[in-house]
Amino acid sequence: MSAPLSAPVSAAGPLTQLIYASRPFGFSGDMLDDILMAARRNNRRDGLTGALVCRADLFLQLLEGPREKVTATFGRILRDDRHMEVGLIWVGDAPARLFPDWDMLDDPARSWMWSREAVRDGAMGRASAAEARAVFQRVAGEVGL
Numbered sequence: 648m649s650a651p652l653s654a655p656v657s658a659a660g661p662l663t664q665l666i667y668a669s670r671p672f673g674f675s676g677d678m679l680d681d682i683l684m685a686a687r688r689n690n691r692r693d694g695l696t697g698a699l700v701c702r703a704d705l706f707l708q709l710l711e712g713p714r715e716k717v718t719a720t721f722g723r724i725l726r727d728d729r730h731m732e733v734g735l736i737w738v739g740d741a742p743a744r745l746f747p748d749w750d751m752l753d754d755p756a757r758s759w760m761w762s763r764e765a766v767r768d769g770a771m772g773r774a775s776a777a778e779a780r781a782v783f784q785r786v787a788g789e790v791g792l
């Protein structure tokens with residue numbers, strides 16, 4: 648019998664999800680390409696999947712996979728000088744991946760997400776885990792998962 652698709656990462660322990668928000672530092676298309684290229688290469692190697700919502704004033708990322716890989720990757724991301732004010736919004740175990748087919752989906756921030764004014768006024772610092780998770784659930788729904 649084959650394992651159900653939603654099975655947590657087995658050999659490596661439970662499936663962990665982590666969501667953080669940050670502010671890009673010197674945002675450009677080239678910078679985003681560089682981030683995504685490294686992210687996808689490493690995430691394939693590490694068994695991580697997820698999505699990165701990006702706009703000139705905002706990064707919002709969901710990482711999911713084996714806990715120790717999620718933690719190690721977040722450690723590198725925290726030290727990355729291409730963004731600042733990295734704020735952890737949620738970390739915990741999850742029953743299934745939201746983005747099983749994406750080593751890192753990139754998604755432009757849309758009108759139904761936080762406005763630039765809201766971000767400027769500190770909305771990301773106040774965002775609840777439920778709000779942030781809802782954003783990624785909607786993004787996952789829109790890409791047809």
Ligand SMILES: Cc1cc2nc3c(=O)[nH]c(=O)nc-3n(C[C@H](O)[C@H](O)[C@H](O)COP(=O)(O)O)c2cc1C
Nearest residue numbers: 682685686689690706708720723724727729730751
């Ligand atoms: C917004 C943002 C998102 C990132 N996402 C990832 C990621 O999902 N996976 C990853 O390995 N690195 C990610 N990085 C890059 C890391 O900070 C780091 O540069 C990279 O992991 C180093 O990999 P390397 O040693 O293979 O060059 C991200 C960086 C930024 C600024």
